[in-house]
Amino acid sequence: MAVRRLVLLANQYPFLSGDHVFVAAEIPALAAHFDEVVVFNYAPGEPAEMAALPANVSFGGSLYGMPRAEKIKALFSAHNLLRLAGVTLLEARRGRLTGHFRTFVAGTIAGMGLANDSRLRAALYEHGVDTTVYSFWGMGIGMLVPWIRGQVASVNLRLHRYDLYEEESGYLPFRPALFGRTDRILAISQQSRDYLLEKYPREQLAAKIVVRRLGSAAPLDVVPPADAAPRGSDARPGQTIVSCSYVIPVKRVDRIVEALKKLPLDTPLTWIHFGGGALETELRSKVALLDRPGLSVEIRGATRHEDILSCYSTHNIAAFINVSASEGVPVSIMEAISYGIPVVATDVGGTAEIVGTELGTGELIPADFTDDDLATKLAHVLSAGPDAYAPKELWARRYNADVNAEATAGLIAGRH
Structure with missing residues (x-):
C-alpha cells in the first residue's frame, strides 16, 4: 500500500507566530489521518520558537526568499510556460487583467517560483507516494497552488478573509485558475461560501465548496477566584x-x-x-x-x-x-x-x-x-x-x- 502523505502549506506555522494558533488546532487530527505530514511555510527569517510536532509531522522548510535565478528558471520551464498560457488566457477571458496586469505578473512569478522549489517538488511528486495537498491560505504560500502538477491525489484550499474578499484586499491574482486547480474549497463560514458563489458564478464552484469552520481549543480548566461573583451580579465592586x-x-x-x-x-x-x-x-x-x-x-x-x-x-x-x-x-x-x-x-x-x-x-x-x-x-x-x-x-x-x-x-x- 502506498504511503499516504499530506503536504500542508501554511504562512507561518510551525513558527510560533501568525497562523500558528489556527493551524496547530488541526495538526493532531491531520497527523492521525495520514502516514506522514510535511509542512512548508512562507515566513522570512529564523523563528524564535517552533511548535512541537507530532512524530509523523516534519517541517520541509520556508519557501520564502527563493533566489531570483530559481524564479526565472521556473518561469521558462516548458511545463510552466504552457500552464502560464492557460492561466493568462482564463484571466483575460474573465476580464480580470484590465488594470491589474502588473499584479498578475508579480503573482505569477511568485507562485511559479514557490511551486518550483526543489524541497516542495520532492515532497509532492515522489514516486509511489499518494500525496494530498492542503493549502491553509489562498494567498501567500497559496499562490503556488495553480502551478501544482497533476500527479497529486487531491488539492484542498482553505479561504479566510484577506485571501477571499477582493473588495477589501484588492485584486487577487488568478482566482479562476486557483479554483480550477483545487478539488475542494474549505470555506470558514456560510457567508464566505455564499460570497464565492456570487462573486465567481462562471467557475461553477458549488460542488467544490464545503463549509468547514475553524474553532478554538477547550477552555482551560482553572478554578476562578473564590470571591468572583456571577456575571451580571451587583455584588462585585466593578x-x-x-x-x-x-x-x-x-x-x-x-x-x-x-x-x-x-x-x-x-x-x-x-x-x-x-x-x-x-x-x-x-x-x-x-x-x-x-x-x-x-x-x-x-x-x-x-x-x-x-x-x-x-x-x-x-x-x-x-x-x-x-x-x-x-x-x-x-x-x-x-x-x-x-x-x-x-x-x-x-x-x-x-x-x-x-x-x-x-x-x-x-x-x-x-x-x-x-x-x-x-x-x-x-x-x-x-x-x-x-x-x-x-x-x-x-x-x-x-x-x-x-x-x-x-x-x-x-x-x-x-x-x-
Missing part, C-alpha cells in the same frame, strides 16, 4: 470588559475609547486590551487623555496566547468587544465564548454566524456603527442578568476545535 486584536486600522480599537466616553458607569469598569501593532502608541496616547471617574484602562500590548486564556479563565469578564471593519470568523471571539463571555461585535464577514441575540452569544452592531451604537449595546450586555446569554453552548455546537479539526481532516483524507 466589571471587566476585554478586547483582543492587533492595533491596526482595520481593527478600529480606538473606537472603543470613544464609546467608553458615552457608556453609563453605574459601577466601576475596567477595559483590558490584548494586542499590539502599528497604532499602539497612538492608542495609549488617546487612553491617557481619558478622564472618567470609575473607568480604568489596561493596554496590555502583545501578550502570550496562554496568558490571555489564563485571564479569561481566572477573571469574571462581563463582555468581549470586537469592532473590526473586516473579519472572516474571528478566532478571538470563539475563544471568548468558550469561556462563557458574551460578545459585542460588528456585523462583518461571518461574524453574524457566531454573535447574535438569537444565538445566545451577545449583540451585533452595524459595520458602520456610531459611538452611541457601541455604547448602547455594551450597556445592554453589562446590565443583563446571568442567564441572558449562553455563549459556551454555541461554542460547543459549532466552534469546538477538536470536533471541527476531525471533520476537516477526515474530509481532506477522503474518509468523510
Whole structure:
C-alpha cells in the first residue's frame, strides 16, 4: 500500500507566530489521518520558537526568499510556460487583467517560483507516494497552488478573509485558475461560501465548496477566584470588559475609547486590551487623555496566547468587544465564548454566524456603527442578568476545535 502523505502549506506555522494558533488546532487530527505530514511555510527569517510536532509531522522548510535565478528558471520551464498560457488566457477571458496586469505578473512569478522549489517538488511528486495537498491560505504560500502538477491525489484550499474578499484586499491574482486547480474549497463560514458563489458564478464552484469552520481549543480548566461573583451580579465592586486584536486600522480599537466616553458607569469598569501593532502608541496616547471617574484602562500590548486564556479563565469578564471593519470568523471571539463571555461585535464577514441575540452569544452592531451604537449595546450586555446569554453552548455546537479539526481532516483524507 502506498504511503499516504499530506503536504500542508501554511504562512507561518510551525513558527510560533501568525497562523500558528489556527493551524496547530488541526495538526493532531491531520497527523492521525495520514502516514506522514510535511509542512512548508512562507515566513522570512529564523523563528524564535517552533511548535512541537507530532512524530509523523516534519517541517520541509520556508519557501520564502527563493533566489531570483530559481524564479526565472521556473518561469521558462516548458511545463510552466504552457500552464502560464492557460492561466493568462482564463484571466483575460474573465476580464480580470484590465488594470491589474502588473499584479498578475508579480503573482505569477511568485507562485511559479514557490511551486518550483526543489524541497516542495520532492515532497509532492515522489514516486509511489499518494500525496494530498492542503493549502491553509489562498494567498501567500497559496499562490503556488495553480502551478501544482497533476500527479497529486487531491488539492484542498482553505479561504479566510484577506485571501477571499477582493473588495477589501484588492485584486487577487488568478482566482479562476486557483479554483480550477483545487478539488475542494474549505470555506470558514456560510457567508464566505455564499460570497464565492456570487462573486465567481462562471467557475461553477458549488460542488467544490464545503463549509468547514475553524474553532478554538477547550477552555482551560482553572478554578476562578473564590470571591468572583456571577456575571451580571451587583455584588462585585466593578466589571471587566476585554478586547483582543492587533492595533491596526482595520481593527478600529480606538473606537472603543470613544464609546467608553458615552457608556453609563453605574459601577466601576475596567477595559483590558490584548494586542499590539502599528497604532499602539497612538492608542495609549488617546487612553491617557481619558478622564472618567470609575473607568480604568489596561493596554496590555502583545501578550502570550496562554496568558490571555489564563485571564479569561481566572477573571469574571462581563463582555468581549470586537469592532473590526473586516473579519472572516474571528478566532478571538470563539475563544471568548468558550469561556462563557458574551460578545459585542460588528456585523462583518461571518461574524453574524457566531454573535447574535438569537444565538445566545451577545449583540451585533452595524459595520458602520456610531459611538452611541457601541455604547448602547455594551450597556445592554453589562446590565443583563446571568442567564441572558449562553455563549459556551454555541461554542460547543459549532466552534469546538477538536470536533471541527476531525471533520476537516477526515474530509481532506477522503474518509468523510
